Amino acid sequence: MLISEELLKEYGAETEVFDSSYVIFSEGDKPKNYYQIVEGRIKLNNYNEEGKELIFAILEKGLSVCELLLFIDKTYPVNAITFEKCTVLKLPKAQFEKLLDDHPKISRDMNKFLSERLYYKYIMLDNNSSLRPSVRIKGALDYYKSYNENAKKFEYEIPLTRQQLASLTALRVETVIRTVKELEKENFLKIINRKIFV
Template identity: 65%
Template sequence: MIIAEDLLLSYGAKIEYYEAGDIIFREGEKPKYYYQIISGRIKLNHYNEEGKELILAILHHGLSVCELLLFIDKTYPVNAIVFEPSEVIKLSKSNFVKMLDENPDVSRDLNKFLSERLYQKFIMLENNSSLHPDVRLLGVFDYHKSFSSDTDRYSYEIPLTRQQLASLTGLRVETTIRTIKVLEKQNVVKIVQGKIYY
């Protein structure tokens, strides 16, 4: 979902720059801003009681960050951590709501986008309950590729490391690596210089 930057700026948005490792917001904080990524990548994560990281998503250019929480009175259930140097446009919650009220077409587009994301999340969660590692990985691949307009085979570079894929799927890194090699032999993915293309 890309809301036009000039529209966001006309409602008082600011552009902010972040370095890798910067924290945009922490789990437990109240949402106060709409964030849209101009460049770079941001991960949404959570740490379990043993301190193990669970990555829920890695967001990139054009995507918004936890915008759905601006519509309810809940705190963030995740951390938003900058994955690589990023440029983000940031609009206050009150101005975001005002913008949607005054631009029903943008509000409709946002509702459609949120519905698509929720649908893909359901599919990914369903796949993550599978006992088969290939089903889990393909669920993550499908979810990430769903944000790309190019649906051709091998057209999408998976923006995740093997470790991150393991964290997203609850698999061991060794199982993830082994399964990706099997998927490559089955011509489901292509590996080029260590990058996974789906």
């Protein structure tokens, strides 16, 4: 959990429950709230000029949603859409800023978290520029495993379908399926009950 639920509620956070496919915010909206996931998963996406979905991240329990935009005067470059029924803590921007002012350690932890995410985004961008599907997929899998660095080999279940992995890496689903099977033969990952473990 990035910030404890109790502390968020102390500063006025409200619990909201969203159904599957609910749009929490859209590309072009102005950031007004800090969101932290209590249960469920949320994807950050947008669509290219051909209408193809591009997924930038899939966020799970304990993570915040596009918090970095609360620090600058820009609109959201992505949509935030729930995958399933989600419970989210929502804290207005002014109260979020006060919380950080009142708790410098949390502010430092937030900076560390943002720095780590940015680092892995750079790595993922570099991998996605490769023409080799295996490099793109390994980069995406490593990015998701970075959320749980303490997991031993083959203990972390990747929270993505083959279609979502294709949307993250700008590959075709068929290419992802074939490459994942090749990576299993190379002992980079395991497939257990159709789920990918790294």
